[in-house]
Amino acid sequence: MPRLLGVEIPGDKRIEASLPYIYGIGPKTAKKILDQANVDPNVRAKNLTPEQLGEIVHAINGSGLLIEGDLRREIQGNLKRLQAIRSYRGIRHIRGLPVRGQRTSTNARTRKGPRKTVGVQRNKDAKAGKFKKVLRHGGRTNCTGIRYE
Numbered sequence: 001m002p003r004l005l006g007v008e009i010p011g012d013k014r015i016e017a018s019l020p021y022i023y024g025i026g027p028k029t030a031k032k033i034l035d036q037a038n039v040d041p042n043v044r045a046k047n048l049t050p051e052q053l054g055e056i057v058h059a060i061n062g063s064g065l066l067i068e069g070d071l072r073r074e075i076q077g078n079l080k081r082l083q084a085i086r087s088y089r090g091i092r093h094i095r096g097l098p099v100r101g102q103r104t105s106t107n108a109r110t111r112k113g114p115r116k117t118v119g120v121q122r123n124k125d126a127k128a129g130k131f132k133k134v135l136r137h138g139g140r141t142n143c144t145g146i147r148y149e
Contacts, residue, residue: 006068007021009045015041016031029065098111
C-alpha cells in the first residue's frame with residue numbers, strides 16, 4: 001500500500017480510485033491531479049514508480065488544495081466562527097439540529113438522535129387508594145366529588 005501525504009491508499013485499486021481515499025480529494029479532483037502529473041489513471045497504485053508518486057504529490061501541493069488535517073481545521077474553524085457570532089446556523093450546530101432548513105416536527109433523526117419517549121406522570125396517591133370517589137352527597141369533598149379520608 002503506497003503512502004501519499006501521510007495517507008495509506010489501497011494498492012490493488014486504480015490510482016484514479018485510490019486518490020479519493022485522501023480527505024479533500026474526490027473523483028473529479030483525482031482526475032485533474034493525474035492529468036497534471038501525466039500519470040495514467042488506469043495503472044494500479046502498487047505499480048506506481050517513486051517518480052510518479054512524487055509527481056502526484058507535487059501536483060497536489062502545487063494546486064493549492066487543502067487536504068487532510070488542514071481541511072479539517074479549516075472546517076472546524078468555520079463552525080467555531082459561526083457559533084461565536086451566534087448566527088442562526090451556529091446556534092443550530094450548537095443545539096444539534098438540522099442546519100439547512102429541514103423540517104424538525106417529524107424526521108431529522110440523524111441530527112436529533114434516537115427518540116426520547118415522554119410518558120405521563122402518575123399521581124402516587126391515586127394507586128394507593130387514598131382518594132375514593134363519592135357517589136352520593138355527604139362528607140368532606142372537593143369540587144370533583146373526591147372525598148378525603
